[in-house]
Amino acid sequence: MVWHMAVQMPLLMVAGALFGVSCGASCEAIRLPALSWLRSCNFYGLSGFMLTLCVSAFWMLPTSIDRAVVLPAVDAAKLATLWLAGLALQRSWQPAPAAVHLFFAGFALPMMLWLGLYMASADLRLCNAYTLASQQQAGQALVLWAGAAAMFWAAAWARRSARAVAVSRRVTVHAAPPSPTTPHRGRAGRRRQTLPASQRSAARQKW
Numbered sequence: 001m002v003w004h005m006a007v008q009m010p011l012l013m014v015a016g017a018l019f020g021v022s023c024g025a026s027c028e029a030i031r032l033p034a035l036s037w038l039r040s041c042n043f044y045g046l047s048g049f050m051l052t053l054c055v056s057a058f059w060m061l062p063t064s065i066d067r068a069v070v071l072p073a074v075d076a077a078k079l080a081t082l083w084l085a086g087l088a089l090q091r092s093w094q095p096a097p098a099a100v101h102l103f104f105a106g107f108a109l110p111m112m113l114w115l116g117l118y119m120a121s122a123d124l125r126l127c128n129a130y131t132l133a134s135q136q137q138a139g140q141a142l143v144l145w146a147g148a149a150a151m152f153w154a155a156a157w158a159r160r161s162a163r164a165v166a167v168s169r170r171v172t173v174h175a176a177p178p179s180p181t182t183p184h185r186g187r188a189g190r191r192r193q194t195l196p197a198s199q200r201s202a203a204r205q206k207w
Contacts, residue, residue: 001130004065006141009056009082016086048092049104055085056108060115062126069129098157105153109146116142 041047058064059078067074119139125132 001065001127001134001138002141004068005060005138006145009059010145012079012082013052013056013086013089016083016088017090018086019083020087020090042088042092042095045092045094045096045100048088049096049100052085052089052092053104053108055081057111065127066129101153101157105150109150109153112142112149113146116140116144116146 059068059082064074064078068078069075116139119126119142120136121139122135123132126135130138
């Protein structure tokens with residue numbers, strides 16, 4: 001059970017995300033039904049985050065784990081869907097605004113933490129294919145994964161915010177007009193020339 005929930009599932013999702021990073025823009029040319037659906041309706045990254053959340057939650061269910069152990073077809077479906085979930089998460093990471101990130105992180109990470117604590121402290125087996133000791137170890141590993149995912153999410157958003165601030169400052173500096181070397185003075189801004197007292201009195205007598 002530790003292999004299934006703490007090693008295999010995270011590695012499959014990481015593999016899908018790394019595939020998306022390595023492909024970059026060429027991922028748009030991949031013709032898969034799931035990716036075509038995701039490209040057509042992934043507004044603000046909502047569909048990708050929802051797909052990742054639903055797939056990961058389904059394969060954490062005890063019945064899903066038991067069937068994946070017993071049935072090879074279910075195990076193959078698990079491998080494919082978890083890989084696609086990692087790819088969908090990577091394709092939805094950039095277009096998703098801060099509100100979407102906070103919503104899904106605030107929902108998925110506490111769920112993972114609660115499930116890990118429950119599995120680590122439960123006295124009954126939840127899966128028929130694994131022992132109670134393996135279940136408790138998997139729960140402890142899930143708690144560690146929840147903490148690591150929270151730190152990664154916070155670090156990624158801090159880096160993204162710092163990059164956005166740097167880009168905005170750079171744009172502001174380039175968009176600012178150059179300051180003139182000499183101040184422009186119009187008719188109203190011309191300096192008055194001060195004359196000596198003798199010249200001022202002679203000018204008054206002349207007028």
